[in-house]
Amino acid sequence: MTDQRAEFLAGERPEDVALFLADSFVSDDRLEQFGDPVADGTLIVVDGERGRNAFQAATGTGAMEFAKSAMSTEGEIDDDLAGAQCPDAGEDGDHETQFVFAFAEEQNEEVGGIYADGDVIHAYAQCTCGTAFSDRWNVTEA
Template structure:
């Protein structure tokens, strides 16, 4: 945390702690291991969601015990309803409302869901554009919908950049290299 007024950081930390308790209600641990993420990225967990919280967004190491530690944060794979509730508690907005607003800007969310490229990045210092958090879910193949949806399952990913821009990405798991090693 940066020196100075910590009220916003403390409020965010409290929100993340609330989110962790929501995630753990009735369970010992969240199902957030490497295998769970690989299954999600393969389209095999359509009832689950992924939450990625960057170290710059939350700097509480206690969150590590609830998810998978990745280079720049913590990634959690949780059942959909619990994940949406945790997202709302941690971020302060409804997950699907966030997704709708993020769809206004196409960007690139990394296939491993732990980063991305903000559409506002060109010409700017990349340090001004770090992913703060990601929310993702999968949708089963729907041939009637056509396009990408007819080709197979679809991963929908929504990211919030440190510059304030929310953006979205989507892809077929079969077209992506989901190696998370």
């Protein structure tokens, strides 16, 4: 795991975003030079603007538009961001993670809830079945 990835997962890079792109979704060997090869894909941590642009280029969807659409369905995204469990996995069909988009938000006691407890990772995933879903957690829980 690169230092950038470890720092992101610890909530220390709130200006950056993380992207997991499954090998089955994007087959471009050049991705590995920008991030960590992980089982079934590549995980990249880059500054927010470049990351949102890379997400759009890879998926054809705006990052924040995708996040907004995924917020209505809760699922479980791995705390290392390299995969997820689709909430519809009990149904027939293929349920593999295509991609994950994530960002960290600094602790904010005024907002309350989990935001008062520490930095929060917001993660959004797309499954091969078409389901988009979200998860969030305090970095202290990861």
